Amino acid sequence: MRKSSQVLMGAVSLVAVVTGVQVGANAKSANGFTPIPTVPTTDPTPSPTKTPTGKPTPTHTGTPTPTPTKTTPTPTKPPTKPPTTPPSTKVSHTSSPVYYRFGTVQLTVTKTGTKITNINLDQAGATNGRSAAFPYLVSLAISAQSGSFDTSMMSGATYSTDAFMSALNDALSQF
Amino acid sequence: MTQTNIPTQEATSSLTLAQPNPRVRLSVQTFKRLQTKQDVVEAIGWLSLVWVTLTFLVDGGLNNLGNQADLLNAVGRLSALIATDLLLIQVLLIARVPWLDRLYGHDRATLTHKKLGKPVLYLVIAHFITTIWSYSVSDALNLWDELVTLLNSISDVIYATISLALMILVVVTSLNLARKKLPYEAWYLIHLFAYGAVMLAIPHQINLGVDIAGKPLALAFWVSAYLFVALNIIWFRLLSPIFFSGVHRLKVSETVLESSDATSIRISGRKLDSFGAASGQFFIVRVITWKQWWRAHPFSLSAAPTKDSLRFTVGNRGDDTALLQNIKPGTRVILEGPYGVFTEARRTKEHVVLVAAGIGAPPIRALAETMAARPGEVSIIYRVRNSNDAALISELREIAKRRGFYIHILEGSRKHPQSWFPAGINDQFSDHERLSSLVPNISDADVYICGPSAFTKAVERSLAKTGTPMNQIHTEEFAW
Numbered sequence: 001m002r003k004s005s006q007v008l009m010g011a012v013s014l015v016a017v018v019t020g021v022q023v024g025a026n027a028k029s030a031n032g033f034t035p036i037p038t039v040p041t042t043d044p045t046p047s048p049t050k051t052p053t054g055k056p057t058p059t060h061t062g063t064p065t066p067t068p069t070k071t072t073p074t075p076t077k078p079p080t081k082p083p084t085t086p087p088s089t090k091v092s093h094t095s096s097p098v099y100y101r102f103g104t105v106q107l108t109v110t111k112t113g114t115k116i117t118n119i120n121l122d123q124a125g126a127t128n129g130r131s132a133a134f135p136y137l138v139s140l141a142i143s144a145q146s147g148s149f150d151t152s153m154m155s156g157a158t159y160s161t162d163a164f165m166s167a168l169n170d171a172l173s174q175f
Numbered sequence: 176m177t178q179t180n181i182p183t184q185e186a187t188s189s190l191t192l193a194q195p196n197p198r199v200r201l202s203v204q205t206f207k208r209l210q211t212k213q214d215v216v217e218a219i220g221w222l223s224l225v226w227v228t229l230t231f232l233v234d235g236g237l238n239n240l241g242n243q244a245d246l247l248n249a250v251g252r253l254s255a256l257i258a259t260d261l262l263l264i265q266v267l268l269i270a271r272v273p274w275l276d277r278l279y280g281h282d283r284a285t286l287t288h289k290k291l292g293k294p295v296l297y298l299v300i301a302h303f304i305t306t307i308w309s310y311s312v313s314d315a316l317n318l319w320d321e322l323v324t325l326l327n328s329i330s331d332v333i334y335a336t337i338s339l340a341l342m343i344l345v346v347v348t349s350l351n352l353a354r355k356k357l358p359y360e361a362w363y364l365i366h367l368f369a370y371g372a373v374m375l376a377i378p379h380q381i382n383l384g385v386d387i388a389g390k391p392l393a394l395a396f397w398v399s400a401y402l403f404v405a406l407n408i409i410w411f412r413l414l415s416p417i418f419f420s421g422v423h424r425l426k427v428s429e430t431v432l433e434s435s436d437a438t439s440i441r442i443s444g445r446k447l448d449s450f451g452a453a454s455g456q457f458f459i460v461r462v463i464t465w466k467q468w469w470r471a472h473p474f475s476l477s478a479a480p481t482k483d484s485l486r487f488t489v490g491n492r493g494d495d496t497a498l499l500q501n502i503k504p505g506t507r508v509i510l511e512g513p514y515g516v517f518t519e520a521r522r523t524k525e526h527v528v529l530v531a532a533g534i535g536a537p538p539i540r541a542l543a544e545t546m547a548a549r550p551g552e553v554s555i556i557y558r559v560r561n562s563n564d565a566a567l568i569s570e571l572r573e574i575a576k577r578r579g580f581y582i583h584i585l586e587g588s589r590k591h592p593q594s595w596f597p598a599g600i601n602d603q604f605s606d607h608e609r610l611s612s613l614v615p616n617i618s619d620a621d622v623y624i625c626g627p628s629a630f631t632k633a634v635e636r637s638l639a640k641t642g643t644p645m646n647q648i649h650t651e652e653f654a655w
Contacts, residue, residue: 025237
């Protein structure tokens with residue numbers, strides 16, 4: 001590479017790294033270590049389901065966690081016009097946070113009709129090792145369509161699996 | 176002994192030569208354009224590294240580094256991202272894709288591929304250790320128990336661990352020490368495991384990778400990077416050679432023993448000019464017989480390519496290049512190529528010096544045949560142990576005679592290990608002085624060198640002392 005190109009690349013890299021560090025530092029507050037209390041909502045229009053993030057939210061042991069408010073699902077916005085074919089309504093319920101050995105698990109289950117369509121990990125705070133298990137557990141739960149399914153493949157992540165299951169069942173019990 | 180410009184009687188007067196090229200020079204504009212293209216390719220490679228680092232940083236990768244487990248985890252993530260990116264670049268460099276070959280030449284690409292081998296492995300090992308260590312800190316387990324737990328619980332981790340083991344095997348067998356002891360075939364077969372290593376690592380990246388799983392943008396980047404490399408390999412190394420070899424009906428038409436250690440193989444076919452091959456280039460030749468099909472050989476053209484035939488001359492170095500002598504005419508072959516930038520297209524000056532040693536003669540012979548030149552503008556230097564047993568020597572003499580080129584046959588054993596000149600009458604002079612006396616205007620000539628790498632380096636050292644600029648020196652190393 002020519003000198004001039006090297007200088008250009010160096011400058012671009014430097015800007016990228018500095019920007020990355022700054023944006024990353026803000027990501028901390030945006031992601032948040034304190035759980036954001038989620039209000040169950042009823043969404044009349046089907047929206048693309050949110051994929052669970054693969055990155056575990058780092059947890060701080062001893063962080064006081066506000067209890068999320070549980071309310072009966074009330075549509076926040078009434079539909080402006082009635083849909084021609086009534087789509088199955090989406091209902092979401094959030095579990096209470098489950099504290100366990102490696103962190104906190106809290107999740108939001110979205111059902112479209114009677115079908116579990118999405119499980120969002122609001123908190124998946126297994127200390128590093130176990131967080132890998134959560135995306136699997138989410139897909140297992142969605143394919144099993146219930147709060148009980150075979151978790152034998154997760155044998156190395158017993159605590160996290162147990163925490164996930166109790167959070168899942170807590171959320172499902174609210175439907 | 177130095178014989179200068181003595182046409183010999185043995186020269187074959189029946190030799191048919193191709194028409195020399197029309198005037199070819201690498202103009203300043205073409206050179207600049209080439210440099211720009213190289214810069215663009217290198218910049219893309221570099222920016223891919225910047226990009227993966229950027230995604231890591233933007234994701235808050237540097238937060239919480241006070242915590243030992245998170246610090247280790249961050250190191251594990253970043254090393255994995257950079258290692259994977261470099262690994263893909265490394266695979267692409269060895270894929271012999273024509274667009275990279277035209278810019279850098281196969282030898283430079285191969286050398287960079289080799290140089291990346293160890294750093295990539297170190298990064299992957301760093302990723303392996305720090306990630307497991309980080310998990311073990313969180314789980315209050317020792318490293319081994321943590322690894323066992325992960326292996327037991329997540330099958331993707333098993334594949335990734337196998338991938339690492341394969342990578343270590345591939346790198347260890349490629350160390351110079353091991354390369355000397357291993358037969359080429361064994362090394363080659365083990366090296367194919369590298370593809371397995373790359374693929375086995377994919378599931379854990381996609382499913383577990385903190386920087387990929389659940390991040391559509393990152394996933395799109397990595398999927399397209401993998402696809403780009405894979406398609407380049409599949410098309411250029413697999414489908415295109417098979418397809419074109421069929422279209423051109425490539426077959427071995429004859430084999431000729433050139434010297435005690437070199438054999439020529441002529442391959443005939445239809446419309447071979449559409450390959451666009453030039454003197455000085457090489458092909459990867461795959462002879463379709465039961466014993467040979469799985470292993471390809473890099474062969475240099477030893478004569479200017481024509482419409483209906485390509486001639487290669489091969490040194491009998493390897494155990495099975497010897498077997499090639501016995502190929503029956505009519506045997507099918509598959510060609511990959513042409514490769515290499517050791518061609519007249521890189522020429523910048525009126526005068527040209529062609530330097531060959533031993534089995535470096537074939538491309539030099541082909542270049543001499545087509546080099547655009549008036550009499551006296553080209554000097555050929557051919558370093559041989561014994562002129563009675565040197566491949567293509569009579570053809571080179573014949574070309575020199577007909578075209579009016581100078582030819583210097585340097586024959587005999589070296590005067591000392593650092594010298595590339597034979598011991599003889601001018602021993603009091605150093606190599607560069609002797610080179611200048613053979614070709615007085617060498618600093619104003621393009622010099623094409625082909626030979627073993629020690630020889631090439633020795634000639635380059637002499638050229639530096641004669642003041643020949645680097646961009647006038649063209650080399651083709653057998654980087655295998």
